[in-house]
Amino acid sequence: MKKVTISTLIKMKQEKEKIACLTAYDASFAKLFDTCGIDLLLIGDSLGMVLKGEDSTLGVTVEEVAYHVKSVKNGVERTLIVADMPFMSYATPEQTYLNASKLMSCGANMVKVEGGKWLLESVKGLVERGIPVCGHLGLTPQSVNVFGGFKVQGRTSDKAEEMLSAAIDLQEAGIQLLVLECIPSALAQLISAKLDIPVIGIGAGPETDGQILVMHDMFGISANYMPKFSKNYLAQNKDISSSVHQYIEEVKNGSFPGPEHSFE
Numbered sequence: 001m002k003k004v005t006i007s008t009l010i011k012m013k014q015e016k017e018k019i020a021c022l023t024a025y026d027a028s029f030a031k032l033f034d035t036c037g038i039d040l041l042l043i044g045d046s047l048g049m050v051l052k053g054e055d056s057t058l059g060v061t062v063e064e065v066a067y068h069v070k071s072v073k074n075g076v077e078r079t080l081i082v083a084d085m086p087f088m089s090y091a092t093p094e095q096t097y098l099n100a101s102k103l104m105s106c107g108a109n110m111v112k113v114e115g116g117k118w119l120l121e122s123v124k125g126l127v128e129r130g131i132p133v134c135g136h137l138g139l140t141p142q143s144v145n146v147f148g149g150f151k152v153q154g155r156t157s158d159k160a161e162e163m164l165s166a167a168i169d170l171q172e173a174g175i176q177l178l179v180l181e182c183i184p185s186a187l188a189q190l191i192s193a194k195l196d197i198p199v200i201g202i203g204a205g206p207e208t209d210g211q212i213l214v215m216h217d218m219f220g221i222s223a224n225y226m227p228k229f230s231k232n233y234l235a236q237n238k239d240i241s242s243s244v245h246q247y248i249e250e251v252k253n254g255s256f257p258g259p260e261h262s263f264e
């Protein structure tokens with residue numbers, strides 16, 4: 001099977017084929033997702049919540065993400081592997097280069113960082129040094145204490161403009177992929193249309209270039225919690241593999257996310 005690269009994802013955007021993504025943290029699930037045809041796997045710092053049971057992502061370390069990247073890499077033949085940089089592991093450009101290189105040498109194909117214009121120098125430096133970068137705007141969970149809770153972002157016209165402008169500047173600085181989390185569908189649609197790079201949404205409506213879910217949410221196993229933007233695919237299927245096939249199909253044909261999973 002041909003390995004998915006960033007060029008594959010850009011071509012998919014151009015040809016309007018939706019990109020189906022999931023998080024993964026171990027080799028067994030990664031292998032199953034890879035075999036089902038998932039395009040991209042993210043080793044998310046969501047692992048702090050879904051694996052460790054913490055109430056935020058702030059306690060996750062580079063070593064923990066690195067451990068899970070190694071496991072996921074061992075399960076994957078085709079899928080592109082993106083690794084999250086944890087809270088405060090990219091506070092300065094020097095720190096960013098050192099920590100990103102650790103994740104890349106464990107097998108990541110790209111690293112993801114949360115934030116806007118303050119990141120421009122680090123993004124440019126990473127790309128110049130050979131490390132592809134995915135941006136992440138909207139409800140960036142590492143800033144939950146600044147937001148005062150897990151709340152939809154970009155709802156005022158000032159905040160929406162600021163996000164669009166940050167997205168454009170990040171693309172200019174060299175990000176090759178962007179995640180938008182929990183923002184109004186119309187804003188996500190606008191940002192996706194303005195950017196040349198693929199935009200992956202979670203709680204960002206149906207008009208982004210692709211979708212991502214936390215795997216625990218799509219199987220309904222996040223303890224007592226199902227976010228509005230997610231869907232339990234296992235509820236309608238006999239096994240994990242058919243759930244993943246249905247998720248991929250619904251992302252590709254545009255039926256997921258529906259209005260009930262989106263914010264206006």
Ligand code: KIV
Nearest residue numbers: 023044045046179214
């Ligand atoms: O950590 C994570 O799983 C993420 C996704 C929700 C995009 O950042």
Ligand code: NA
Nearest residue numbers: 044045046084
């Ligand atoms: Na994350």
